[in-house]
Structure formats: C-alpha cells, structure tokens
Amino acid sequence: xxxxxxxxxxxxxxxxxxxxxxxxxxxxxxxxxxxxxxxxxxxxxxxxxxxxxxxxxxxxxxxxxxxxxxxxxxxxxxxxxxxxxxxxxxxxxxxxxxxxxxxxxxxxxxxxxxxxxxxxxxxxxxxxxxxxxxxxxxxxxxxxxxxxxxxxxxxxxxxxxxxxxxxxxxxxxxxxxxxxxxxxxxxxxxxxxxxxxxxxxxxxxxxxxxxxxxxxxxxxxxxxxxxxxxxxxxxxxxxxxxxxxxxxxxxxxxxxxxxxxxxxxxxxxxxxxxxxxxxxxxxxxxxxxxxxxxxxxxxxxxxxxxxxxxxxxxxxxxxxxxxxxxxxxxxxxxxxxxxxxxxxxxxxxxxxxxxxxxxxxxxxxxxxxxxxxxxxxxxxxxxxxxxxxxxxxxxxxxxxxxxxxxxxxxxxxxxxxxxxxxxxxxxxxxxxxxxxxxxxxxxxxxxxxxx
Numbered sequence: 034x035x036x037x038x039x040x041x042x043x044x045x046x047x048x049x050x051x052x053x054x055x056x057x058x059x060x061x062x063x064x065x066x067x068x069x070x071x072x073x074x075x076x077x078x079x080x081x082x083x084x085x086x087x088x089x090x091x092x093x094x095x096x097x098x099x100x101x102x103x104x105x106x107x108x109x110x111x112x113x114x115x116x117x118x119x120x121x122x123x124x125x126x127x128x129x130x131x132x133x134x135x136x137x138x139x140x141x142x143x144x145x146x147x148x149x150x151x152x153x154x155x156x157x158x159x160x161x162x163x164x165x166x167x168x169x170x171x172x173x174x175x176x177x178x179x180x181x182x183x184x185x186x187x188x189x190x191x192x193x194x195x196x197x198x199x200x201x202x203x204x205x206x207x208x209x210x211x212x213x214x215x216x217x218x219x220x221x222x223x224x225x226x227x228x229x230x231x232x233x234x235x236x237x238x239x240x241x242x243x244x245x246x247x248x249x250x251x252x253x254x255x256x257x258x259x260x261x262x263x264x265x266x267x268x269x270x271x272x273x274x275x276x277x278x279x280x281x282x283x284x285x286x287x288x289x290x291x292x293x294x295x296x297x298x299x300x301x302x303x304x305x306x307x308x309x310x311x312x313x314x315x316x317x318x319x320x321x322x323x324x325x326x327x328x329x330x331x332x333x334x335x336x337x338x339x340x341x342x343x344x345x346x347x348x349x350x351x352x353x354x355x356x357x358x359x360x361x362x363x364x365x366x367x368x369x370x371x372x373x374x375x376x377x378x379x380x381x382x383x384x385x386x387x388x389x390x391x392x393x394x395x396x397x398x399x400x401x402x403x404x405x406x407x408x409x410x411x412x413x414x415x416x417x418x419x420x421x422x423x424x425x426x427x428x429x430x431x432x433x434x435x436x437x438x439x440x441x442x443x444x445x446x447x448x449x450x451x452x453x454x455x456x457x458x459x460x461x462x463x464x465x466x467x468x469x470x471x472x473x474x475x476x477x478x479x480x481x482x483x484x
Contacts, residue, residue: 255381
C-alpha cells in the first residue's frame with residue numbers, strides 16, 4: 034500500500050472549501066450554458082448561421098460534457114482535486130475563448146462548443162467530492178450552498194454577457210468571459226479547494242499516510258462501482274432522480290412558450306424564468322438544512338411530487354403562475370441536494386466521484402428527453418395540456434423509487450463535522466474503522482460516535 038508523510042497544512046474552516054468550489058464553478062460551464070440565448074441573434078446576424086445551429090451548441094456541449102464525465106469519473110478518486118480542477122478550468126476557458134475566434138463555418142463553430150462541455154466536465158465532480166469529504170452531519174447543506182453559488186453565477190452571467198455583447202461584440206465577449214473564468218476559478222481552487230485528508234504523490238492519491246511514527250489508513254467506507262451497479266439502490270437513485278429531472282428540465286425549457294400560449298405576455302413569461310431561478314437557489318440552501326435532518330426516503334418523495342401541485346396552478350394571472358413556478362423551483366433546488374447525499378448514504382464515499390460522474394453523465398443525457406417530450410406533444414397534439422398528466426405520472430414513479438430505498442447503509446457519523454474541522458486525520462481513523470467493519474459485516478455500516 035502506498036504511503037506518504039504529510040506536510041503540515043494551515044488550519045482552515047471546511048466551509049472555505051464550499052465557498053471556493055462553489056465560486057469556481059459559478060464561472061465555469063454554467064457561465065457558457067446560461068448565456069447561449071443571448072448570443073443567438075448576434076451570431077446569426079454576423080455569420081448567417083441558422084438559429085438551430087447556434088442553439089444546437091447547447092446540445093453539442095451537453096454531449097461533450099457527458100463524454101467528459103465518463104472519463105473524469107475514472108480519475109476523480111485517483112488524483113488530488115486540484116490536479117483535475119485546474120487543468121479542467123483552464124482548458125474550459127480556452128475552449129470558450131475559441132468560440133469567439135471561429136470562422137463563419139457551421140461545423141467549425143460547433144467544435145469548440147463540444148470541448149467547452151468536454152473539458153467543463155472536469156470542474157464539478159472533483160469539487161463536489163472535495164466538499165463531501167469534509168462534511169457528514171451537514172453534507173446536504175454544504176452541497177446546497179455550493180450549488181447555490183453556482184446557481185447565483187448562472188443568474189448573473191446573462192447580465193454580464195448582455196452588457197459585454199452590447200459594448201464589445203459577441204466575439205470579444207467570449208474572450209472576456211473566458212478570462213474572468215480562468216482567473217476566478219484557478220484562484221479559488223488554488224486557495225481553498227482540497228479534499229479532507231488528501232495525501233498524494235505527484236497528484237496520485239495514496240490510501241495510507243504516516244503520522245508521528247504510525248500508519249493512518251485513508252480508506253473510505255463504500256462500494257466499488259461494480260458493486261454499486263449491482264445494487265437496487267443505485268438504479269432507484271439514478272432513475273428516480275432522473276425522472277424528476279426529465280419533468281423539471283422539460284418544464285423549464287418550454288415554460289415561456291407554454292405560458293404565452295396560456296395568455297401571459299412574452300415579458301411576463303420570461304420573468305417566470307427569473308422566479309424559477311431564484312426559487313431554486315432558495316430550495317438548494319433550505320433543502321440542505323431539511324435533507325440533513327429528515328430521512329431522504331421521506332422528504333425525497335414529498336419534494337418530487339410537489340411540482341404536481343404547481344402544475345395545477347400554472348395558469349394566468351401572472352401572480353398565480355409565479356407562485357406555481359416558485360413551488361416547482363424550490364422543489365427542483367431541493368432535488369439538487371439529494372443526488373450527492375443519496376449516493377454517499379447508500380453507496381458510500383470510497384468511489385463517490387466515479388459513481389457520481391457516471392450517474393451525472395446518464396442524468397445529463399436523460400434530461401434531454403424532457404424538452405423533447407413536451408416539444409413532440411405540442412407538435413403532434415397542438416397543445417402542451419395533454420402532456421401534463423404524463424409528466425405527473427413520471428414524477429409519481431420517480432417518487433416511489435426514492436421512497437423504497439430503505440434505511441441508510443452509511444448513516445452520518447455523530448460529531449464528524451466538528452472532528453474533521455479539528456483533526457482531519459482523526460476523522461480518517463473513524464472512517465477507516467467503518468470501512469473495515471462494513472467489509473467484515475457484508476457492507477452494512479452503523480453510525481459511529483466520536484467524542
């Protein structure tokens with residue numbers, strides 16, 4: 034087993050890892066994805082591309098990200114977070130800058146768009162893994178704060194991009210956004226982002242370290258990827274949350290045309306997207322507080338069927354529609370906290386990064402069915418209304434899958450967060466004991482209390 038003697042590190046609150054990882058990713062791929070709509074008309078006017086080509090960049094980037102996530106999933110539990118994050122952010126920013134340099138040839142334009150997603154895949158999972166490693170008792174809250182910062186970045190990015198496009202043009206805007214992205218992200222990662230008890234030799238993680246003449250195991254409790262995919266919980270989590278994502282992303286993409294069809298003005302319908310975004314931010318943070326304290330198999334299904342109530346009130350006047358959208362947005366935000374928590378509670382953290390990467394890749398591809406389902410329903414039936422009951426059934430099926438997960442296999446360790454903040458290697462001893470115990474007793478881990 035590889036060992037390394039650690040160098041002393043300056044004590045710092047684990048919440049700085051949350052702030053650093055969240056802020057870095059706020060200027061990562063969401064900055065590009067959240068602003069594509071603003072670039073459509075300027076790019077079409079200058080290059081003569083069709084709107085389908087320009088908006089298709091979103092799908093191309095999504096495919097690139099899905100492929101990238103599969104690769105990152107093989108690396109994230111083997112290498113220190115910064116060794117993946119820094120190259121990921123640098124190459125993502127370079128790809129985004131290249132979008133502004135492409136000639137007016139459609140297939141050439143889509144090449145850097147693909148790599149925006151491909152390299153962007155290396156920015157989120159390692160940061161999430163680092164955050165999860167420091168927190169157990171407040172794990173969902175920590176993930177919720179990090180993703181809330183990312184959501185805030187997505188909300189502010191269109192304001193920045195709009196101002197830049199108006200003043201310097203769309204090509205220079207991509208360059209400026211790339212510069213902001215690389216400067217902010219690399220600074221945040223370098224200063225703040227590190228997994229707990231992360232010991233490595235030239236970037237490659239080791240599973241044992243030596244402290245004051247004794248060996249300390251850094252082994253984490255949990256299943257291998259092969260073991261995880263053979264469990265009922267893996268597929269219930271993947272399909273349960275995936276079905277919820279199909280519905281919510283479908284509603285989000287089609288919200289504006291749906292509500293204009295129902296009588297709202299285009300301006301009012303567009304404002305509902307702002308309501309959705311702000312509500313999801315609230316849901317991420319509030320959801321973290323709730324999910325850490327209420328069993329996920331209880332709160333999860335409630336949150337997943339909550340959008341059904343919102344769909345009933347998704348009608349004019351604007352006030353009624355805004356309340357309904359806020360309801361859906363809050364539920365969506367809470368669901369965002371569930372994925373990381375469910376994986377860690379039912380499948381463990383030994384190969385958390387690999388499992389999360391695989392599930393997120395499948396989730397990313399699966400969410401494309403939501404907009405497609407509503408679009409096909411409208412084209413074939415002339416209205417969104419007949420599709421709504423189908424969405425409700427999908428949510429119910431997803432809720433049932435989450436409700437039947439059963440008790441946590443890897444429940445929270447009482448007092449872990451305080452112990453990890455005070456002595457990260459002492460926390461490693463607790464986790465390695467649990468890992469050894471769960472291996473001995475067939476994968477079942479019980480809550481440990483460490484004073």
